[in-house]
Amino acid sequence: MAAASPLLSFSLLLLLLPVSNAIYCDEVDCYDLLGVKQDANASEIRKAYYKLSLEHHPDKNPDPESRKLFIKIANAYEILKDESTREQYDYAIAHPEEVFYNTAQYYRAYYGHKTDPRAVLIGLLLIVSAFQYINQLTRYSQAIESVKQTPAYRNRLKALEFERTGGLSSKKKGHKQMDKKVEEELSNEVELQIQGVEKPSLWSLYGVQFILLPYSIGKVLSWEICWFWRYHVKKLPYAWEDACYLTRKSLKIHANTWQNIDDYRKEDLVMKRLWDKSNMERHIAEMRKESKRRK
Missing domain, CATH: 1.10.287.110 (DnaJ domain)
Incomplete structure (x- = not known):
């Protein structure tokens, strides 16, 4: 052999x-x-x-x-x-x-x-973007179906149905399941909050982002220049939106998560000026003490 x-x-x-x-x-x-x-x-x-x-x-x-x-x-x-x-x-x-x-x-x-390199690049971006969109759509659809199976979602549908009908529909049907047609109509009105999965968007695709790259770079540069002029040259106090941005960045919180925080909690965090290192260290120490106290 x-x-x-x-x-x-x-x-x-x-x-x-x-x-x-x-x-x-x-x-x-x-x-x-x-x-x-x-x-x-x-x-x-x-x-x-x-x-x-x-x-x-x-x-x-x-x-x-x-x-x-x-x-x-x-x-x-x-x-x-x-x-x-x-x-x-x-x-x-x-x-x-x-x-x-x-x-x-x-x-x-x-x-x-x-072969024109530009044509190759465009073709590659289209293929990658197509796969990216399909992947996003699949993940989002799976997440939607998972949420719809939870008791919390069913309770929200029943509450919405009760609000619309005044409880008459529920009394007629007794303990039977909700009609499929009514369920579909009500589900379109229920706002689903799915953590970790974003709804598919054409603006997030790599191909679109590449086309908008010059605009995005110009927008970032403009924002940086305005920020430097306002808060480093003119020494103005931070506007509410900018203070929220600094707070969210200091806490490493995603924009969607920040939106779900109640206004009172947001105001409390912003007032602590957590973008200053000393304030952030004090906040972390307070959180640790609170965690030990609860235990």
């Missing part, structure tokens, strides 16, 4: 060797297709192509076989007329054992320069 392994590898290599040249002009030599030698210059290659094209061009020769040959001739000319692709082809002829390298170089030299 040990002796058979190198033999098997060599046999597989022999099977792969033609692939190195076949990617250019199939099984035929590109120079042979044009009837020129490998050391022919660009002028000789061009003259040979024009001569063969007059003979095999579909407009000159309606024979289907001649048409197929013309396509091969045109492909050979495209490879040999370009200095980079011809250089790669000559290397593939001299080093047929480097199958994977020659294949990679062929696609890079022959197709790479024909």
